Amino acid sequence: MPDLTDEQKREFEAAAFRRLLAHLRERTDVQNIDLMNLAGFCRNCLSNWYRDAATDAGVDLSKEDSREIVYGMPYAEWQARYQTEASAEKVAAFETNRPKEH
Numbered sequence: 001m002p003d004l005t006d007e008q009k010r011e012f013e014a015a016a017f018r019r020l021l022a023h024l025r026e027r028t029d030v031q032n033i034d035l036m037n038l039a040g041f042c043r044n045c046l047s048n049w050y051r052d053a054a055t056d057a058g059v060d061l062s063k064e065d066s067r068e069i070v071y072g073m074p075y076a077e078w079q080a081r082y083q084t085e086a087s088a089e090k091v092a093a094f095e096t097n098r099p100k101e102h
Helices: 006-026 034-039 043-056 063-071 075-082 088-096
Strands: none
Touching: 006 043, 006 063, 034 043, 034 088, 043 063, 063 075
């Protein structure tokens, strides 16, 4: 493995995160419950983690602001445009596999 500086690591991690956000913004067909059932995290988790990092750095970032950063638009707008009703099967799978902390 190459010997990366801390700055390089941060730059590459940030680039990978931006690419993940861009991918999730393009894949509006993939619902949060699908992500939760498959991977154990979703867009809301990412926004919470982003907000936690801001808080740790002493920056006050609201839940709505962090969600807008992740979704690329206000959360309510994303819900109205793209969120669909989850099937009973997806809800049951989520309840079975629900993470302890989210």
